[in-house]
Amino acid sequence: MDASINLEPLRQTFTLKERIYQVLREAILEMDVYSKNTDLRLDERKIAQQLGISRTPVREALVRLENENLIEIKSRIGVFVKKRSIDEVAELVVVWAAIESMAARLACGQVSQEEVEELELIGVKDSSENQDVYSEANIMFHRKILELSKCNMLKKIGEDIFAQIEPARRHAMRDPTRTEQSISDHAEIVDAIQSNQPEKAANLVREHTLRLEKYIRKTWKNLDT
Structure with missing residues (x-):
């Protein structure tokens, strides 16, 4: 079973940058990060493909989410949903x-x-x-x-x-x-x-x-x- 982040293509009804942030944030908060079946890694390229957009606004949204302590961006390793102790x-x-x-x-x-x-x-x-x-x-x-x-x-x-x-x-x-x-x-x-x-x-x-x-x-x- 694929327990990674679940996203749907965006509808162009909001400011794109804000909408991307909202969609990612909601999807992350709905993840059961404490389940052993959940994949905590976020693939920037895959997210952009799922949403039907370029990678630049996805990257900007991820930085914003990191500032909220919801994800961790590890240099040269990847992006991960935060799992707290x-x-x-x-x-x-x-x-x-x-x-x-x-x-x-x-x-x-x-x-x-x-x-x-x-x-x-x-x-x-x-x-x-x-x-x-x-x-x-x-x-x-x-x-x-x-x-x-x-x-x-x-x-x-x-x-x-x-x-x-x-x-x-x-x-x-x-x-x-x-x-x-x-x-x-x-x-x-x-x-x-x-x-x-x-x-x-x-x-x-x-x-x-x-x-x-x-x-x-x-x-x-x-x-x-």
Whole structure:
């Protein structure tokens, strides 16, 4: 099975340079970098062929992605999607927990009923039929909390951190034993935000996210291999 990066030809509806960057970034974040079957090497020539473009804009996009710590460009060796160690992932999750808990605190008292209902709909999506659908909804839930903070600076910092832990989060959500607890946590978080309890909302989000850090340290013994 080919587990390398998955790309489709570009449609000329955006600025080409920006669109190439977005397509590559999304494809990288959707890769399960912790699967032994995943090819982490990115072939610049092959990417250009898949997208139907020249190599120059691909190279520019790769430099931008390296600046975001999503890939590594090794001189005379190649380009690789970044696979973080247990300690690196765990530290990023701890930072994310602090950022998202602040976002939840700020969201209290300023969210509309429509926004709460949207958050609830995303957060309690059933995973019984499709684990990938739930995994995507789980990621959307946490990004939505950032958005509801109405704090652009916090959102920007949070998105940068979240992008770096997204591969680990996607990998963790493949474990069905985590799903039921996650949905229950989401319901409590939504309730705290809706009832304008900033301290409770912040604590619930922090505890929920730090469970991922504990899970990683306890179960991902072979992550560094």
